[in-house]
Structures are given as C-alpha cells and as structure tokens.
Amino acid sequence: MISPQDTVRKVGDLAKSANVLRRSGLFNPLRPDEALRSTTNVLKYGPFAGVVMHGAHRHPSAPAIVDELGTLTFQELDDKSNALARGLAAQGIGQGSVIAALARDHRGLVLSMLAAGKLGARLVMMNTGFAKPQFADVTKREKVQAVLHDSEFFGLLEAIPSDIPRIITWVDEKDNVSDDTLTLDKLIDGQSTKQYGPPSKPGGMIILTSGTTGTPKGAPRDRVSPLQSAQFLDRIPLPSEGTVFMAAPIFHSTGLSQFTIALALGNKVVFQRRFKPETTVEGVAKHKADALVVVPTMLQRMIDLDPDFLAKHDTKSLKVIFAAGSSVSPDLSNRTAQVFGDVLYNLYGSTEVAVATVATPTDLRKAPGTVGKPPVGVRVVALDENDKKITKAHQIGRLFVSSGLSFAGYTDGRHKNVVDGMLSSGDVGHFDENGLWFVDGRDDDMIVSGGENVYPLEVENLLADREDVHDAAVVGVDDADFGKRLRAFIVAGPSSKKDVDEIKNYVKDNLARYKVPREVIFLDELPRNATGKLLRKDLVEMDIDGK
Structure with missing residues (x-):
C-alpha cells in the first residue's frame, strides 16, 4: 500500500522532473502538441524509435549520426528504418519476433x-566481446529467431544453429562477403519509406548484464516514461543541438541511454566502430564535440596518452565527459581535471537499477572518488545486516536504489534482492557528512582475512593513485591460514621499479596492516570485457606462475 508520504514525494518528483526537462530543452511548455506527439510515438514504438521519429518531425534535415560512411539526418534515419522494417517483414520478422543485434556502433545498428x-x-543487444559459449547461451535462452550482425562476427555465429537467419549490418572488405549474402542495404533497397506501423504492442529491448562472473543475464527495458530522462539531465548539463562523441558502445546501457537522450535533444552523435584513445581525442577536436561518452577504462587510456599528443589537439569544446559503467578512481578523477578541465560527470548505476547517483565536477573536486548524489526521482539508502537504514556517516552498508528506470526482473525469471520496494545494487558503500555517496566494493567482493573485513577496492584505489601505476586491481583469494588474502595486480607505468616490497610498504604506510596484499603481480594489462568492466573472476582464478 502506498503511504501518503510516498504519494506526496512522487507528485513532487513529477513536478521537479518536468522542470528539469523544460530547463534542458527536452520539453517546451508552449508546445504541448509536440510533447503529446513525442509521448504517443514513444508509447507506440518504444523510446528509441519514438525519439528519432520526433526528431524527424522537428528538425528533419539536421544531422543525427556520423559514422565512417558519412552523415545521416533524422529524416534519413526515419525513412531508411521504415524501408528496413518492410524488408525484415518480408523475411518473416514481425511483431513479437525476437531478433539479436551483434554489431558495433554505426548506422547499421x-x-x-x-x-x-x-x-x-x-531486440536483444548482444555484446561484441562475447566468446562463442556466451553468445550461444544467450541466443538459446532468449529464443532468438534471427541475428543481425557485422561481417566480422561470422565466426561467432558458428556457435548457434545454422537454421537461424542471419543478416549483415556492416560489411568489411577483409571478410570476403559473397554477393548473395543478405544485407541491410539489400532489404532496404526498393522498399517504401512511408511511415510503418505502429505495432499493437511495443517489442522492447533486452539489455545484457556485463557477465563478469558467467553468462550475462537479460534485463528487459519495457517500461517507458519520458520523465525518466530527467534522472540523467538533472545533474548533467548535456548539450542541446550540439555534438556528442559516442566512444562507449551503445549495446550497453551506458551508451544506449546517452545516445537516446542525445538524439532527443537534437544533437549530432559521432560514432567510431572501434575505440582507440588517439582517434577519440582527434575526433573530439575535429568535430568540436560538446560532450564525450565513455566508460572509465577508455578515459584512463586517453589520460595516459603522451602529453605532447594531448596538447596538440584542442578539446576545449568539451563541456561534459560522461563516464559510467564502473567506478572512477580518485586518481583518474584528478588527472581528468588536469587534462580536460572540470568537465567530468560520473554516473553510478547498473543495468538493473539504472541511475543511482551522479557526481558532478564540484563533487569530485570536494571528494575525489565520490559517486555523488541521487538525481531527481531517485532514492539511495545503505542497509545494515538487519535491513535497517543506516543514518550515520561513513558507516558501510549494502546499497539499495529506488528508481523508475529499475528493471522488473531478469528474462530467466530471477530477480535481485528487494527491500521495501528498493532494489539491491549488489554493492556496498557509505555516505559522508556532506551527503556524498561512495562505493566501497561489490557486496560479494568483501573478504574476511584473519577475522577482519576487507574491501579490495580501497586498496585498489590507493595503488591506482600512484604516479608509477597505470592500472590496478585487487582481489581476494583463498588462504589456508587466514581464510582469504589480498592479491594485487598492477599495470606499471614507465617510471615503475616493479618493486614488490616497496608496493607492500606503501600500502602498510597508508592503510591498516591487514589490508596489505600478500602478493603483488605485475601484468601488461588487466582482463576487461568490451564495456571496460574488470574481469575479477579471471584474476582470482589466474595461474600466477604461468600468468
């Protein structure tokens, strides 16, 4: 039963959200007809198609996306997708069909x-970093009936039944695609570009979790509300009718959410199929991008570029660097400000809970490493072992989030823990005396070593803050004497002496003795997936003798 207090809060959040949308330019109170048209399209076709259709109505000739093949306007996107819908329908794909997209960021996707x-x-948004077993498992579980994929993934499709139809979304010359292969261009050719549909029911999207501990789970995105965009726009000044450089992949929730909002605001979105730190910096400078969307690993690689290279490229147009997908260490936060200025906005959330908190440049200056505060319409609490709300600053608890964007359960029927209507993020964290939130690690990452609770992320951030460390990860491994012990993995910088004892002493000088890693392993790079998530399981199971 909804309490009177909850009702008052929801009404207040609704009013605040509407004001955020007005302020950002997403809603014009003088044109309620435009708002009605946009809402109707979103409800009929889903949020993404509805946004592009609205853009085609408002500014048809404005550039919508830029990829290696050039520019497509909002009208061209709308027209070509109408033709493609008819082409797919001719192949037996229609309402209720389950199709998978396995593609990099480009017009085909x-x-x-x-x-x-x-x-x-x-539509199931497949991860381009999948291995064959993961791809086969997800295809079977989600009952995929057709796969739309880039030609580079021919080999991956060997893992699924040959009778599942395949359509090429992007052709690379090196893949020797035969002339009789079915492509998107062939399906579009000759089809009418008149408005298609609408379906009697939106199909929806399935976003996959990162799968860092096994086969990725499917998180449906079926519930839609235009006001939910306010959660992203409340604390992040995304541009309107500007340019957004999309480095993060849009098959994942970070890229997809920002791509959709960027188009809703009338922006031009610039894609690159494969991330390279050098070409990203060059692209931002070339297109005079107002905003850059990344995952923190991408940002780290950009910051690590040669200072002379960075100095040669004018990136002063950037007003926002939007980073999400994993935590931003204090070191990365500080170094980003030194290179690009006070433009970093770090969103903390997940595929399941969606938006939880946002750290602004002001927050990050005040408390490097913070994930900030919840935006409008979002509540975050830390709960103790008895599911009681923690009200004391700096006390660590399990983080729970209430958000209108939270998912309703995985496609396999499982769900995350829910307490009083709030969804578990799977992390532990705390807030400080200023109300700023901090993530201390994954709930299941905590180890008990010699009777002491230890969160590896604290040690990880300390090591990453060193000038001679490019990247660091700390995990808990089994120990016969202490139950668990810490093992640190370090990607050394050019000035590093790779001195194990010096690293251990550094931790001992800054943290409690029981937080000192028993082992320090130097690697050329850390294992990460396509969205930059650290594969901790791989590190825990790594044969350190053979590396």
Whole structure:
C-alpha cells in the first residue's frame, strides 16, 4: 500500500522532473502538441524509435549520426528504418519476433534498433566481446529467431544453429562477403519509406548484464516514461543541438541511454566502430564535440596518452565527459581535471537499477572518488545486516536504489534482492557528512582475512593513485591460514621499479596492516570485457606462475 508520504514525494518528483526537462530543452511548455506527439510515438514504438521519429518531425534535415560512411539526418534515419522494417517483414520478422543485434556502433545498428521498434519485435543487444559459449547461451535462452550482425562476427555465429537467419549490418572488405549474402542495404533497397506501423504492442529491448562472473543475464527495458530522462539531465548539463562523441558502445546501457537522450535533444552523435584513445581525442577536436561518452577504462587510456599528443589537439569544446559503467578512481578523477578541465560527470548505476547517483565536477573536486548524489526521482539508502537504514556517516552498508528506470526482473525469471520496494545494487558503500555517496566494493567482493573485513577496492584505489601505476586491481583469494588474502595486480607505468616490497610498504604506510596484499603481480594489462568492466573472476582464478 502506498503511504501518503510516498504519494506526496512522487507528485513532487513529477513536478521537479518536468522542470528539469523544460530547463534542458527536452520539453517546451508552449508546445504541448509536440510533447503529446513525442509521448504517443514513444508509447507506440518504444523510446528509441519514438525519439528519432520526433526528431524527424522537428528538425528533419539536421544531422543525427556520423559514422565512417558519412552523415545521416533524422529524416534519413526515419525513412531508411521504415524501408528496413518492410524488408525484415518480408523475411518473416514481425511483431513479437525476437531478433539479436551483434554489431558495433554505426548506422547499421541504429537502423536495426529503429526497425525493431517499428515492427514491435523484441531486440536483444548482444555484446561484441562475447566468446562463442556466451553468445550461444544467450541466443538459446532468449529464443532468438534471427541475428543481425557485422561481417566480422561470422565466426561467432558458428556457435548457434545454422537454421537461424542471419543478416549483415556492416560489411568489411577483409571478410570476403559473397554477393548473395543478405544485407541491410539489400532489404532496404526498393522498399517504401512511408511511415510503418505502429505495432499493437511495443517489442522492447533486452539489455545484457556485463557477465563478469558467467553468462550475462537479460534485463528487459519495457517500461517507458519520458520523465525518466530527467534522472540523467538533472545533474548533467548535456548539450542541446550540439555534438556528442559516442566512444562507449551503445549495446550497453551506458551508451544506449546517452545516445537516446542525445538524439532527443537534437544533437549530432559521432560514432567510431572501434575505440582507440588517439582517434577519440582527434575526433573530439575535429568535430568540436560538446560532450564525450565513455566508460572509465577508455578515459584512463586517453589520460595516459603522451602529453605532447594531448596538447596538440584542442578539446576545449568539451563541456561534459560522461563516464559510467564502473567506478572512477580518485586518481583518474584528478588527472581528468588536469587534462580536460572540470568537465567530468560520473554516473553510478547498473543495468538493473539504472541511475543511482551522479557526481558532478564540484563533487569530485570536494571528494575525489565520490559517486555523488541521487538525481531527481531517485532514492539511495545503505542497509545494515538487519535491513535497517543506516543514518550515520561513513558507516558501510549494502546499497539499495529506488528508481523508475529499475528493471522488473531478469528474462530467466530471477530477480535481485528487494527491500521495501528498493532494489539491491549488489554493492556496498557509505555516505559522508556532506551527503556524498561512495562505493566501497561489490557486496560479494568483501573478504574476511584473519577475522577482519576487507574491501579490495580501497586498496585498489590507493595503488591506482600512484604516479608509477597505470592500472590496478585487487582481489581476494583463498588462504589456508587466514581464510582469504589480498592479491594485487598492477599495470606499471614507465617510471615503475616493479618493486614488490616497496608496493607492500606503501600500502602498510597508508592503510591498516591487514589490508596489505600478500602478493603483488605485475601484468601488461588487466582482463576487461568490451564495456571496460574488470574481469575479477579471471584474476582470482589466474595461474600466477604461468600468468
């Protein structure tokens, strides 16, 4: 039962959200007809297709996306996706069909997303970093009936039944694609570009979790509310009718959410199929981008570029660097400010809970490493072992989030823990006396070593803050005497002496003795997936003798 206090809060959040949308330019109170049209399209076709259709109505000739093949306007996206929807329908794909997209960031993926929305098909956004077993497991579990994929992934599709139809979304010359292979361009050719649909029911999207501990789970995105965009815009001044450089992959929730909002604000979105730190810096300078969307690992690689290279490229146009997907260490936060200025906004959330908190440049200056505060319409609490709310600053608890964007359960029927209507993030954290939140680690990352609770992330951030360390990870491994012990993995910088004892003494001088890693392993790079998430399981199971 909803309490009177909850009702008052929801009404207040609604009013605040509407004001955020007005302030950002996403809602014009003088044109309620435009708002009605946009809302209707979103409800009929889903959020992504609805946003592009609205853009085609408001500014048809404005550039929407830029990829290696050039620029497509909002109208061209709308027209081509109408034609593609008809082409897919001719192949037997329609309302209720489940199709998978296995593609990098380019027009082929965007058109696939739009056509799926117009057909009312369910679209599974596959991870381009999948190995064959993961791809096969997800395809089987989600009952995929057709796969739209880039030609580079021919080999990956050997893992699924040959009778599942395949359509090429992007052709690379090196892949020797035969002339009789079915492609998006062939499906589009000759089809009418008139408005398609609408379906009687939106198909929806399935976003996959990172899968850092096994086969990724599917998180449906079926519930839609235009006001939920306010959670991203409340604390992040994303541009309107500007340019957004999209370095993060849009198959994941970070890239997808920001891509959708960027188009809703009338921006031009610049893609690159493969991330390279040098080309990202060059692209930001070339397009005079107002905003850059990254995962923290990408940002780290950009910051680590030669200072002379960075100095040669004018990136002063950047007003926002949006980073999400994993935590931003205090060191990365400080170094980003030195290179790009006070433009870093770090969003903390997950595929399941969506938005939890946002750290602004002011927050990060005040408390490097913070994940900030919840935006409008979001509540975050820390609960103790008895599920009681923690009200004392600096006391660590399990983090729970209430958000209108939170998912309703995995596609396999499982769900995350829910307490009083709030969803577990799977992390532990705390807040300080200023109300700023901090993530101390994953709930299941905590180890008990010699009777002491230890969160590896604290040690990890300390090591990453060293000038001679490019990257660091700390995990708990089994120990016959202490139950668990810490093992540190370090990617050394050019000035590093790779002195294990010096590293251990550094930790001992800054943290409690029981937080000192028993082992320090130097690696050329840390194992990460396509979205930059650290594969901790791989580190725990690594044969350190053979590396």
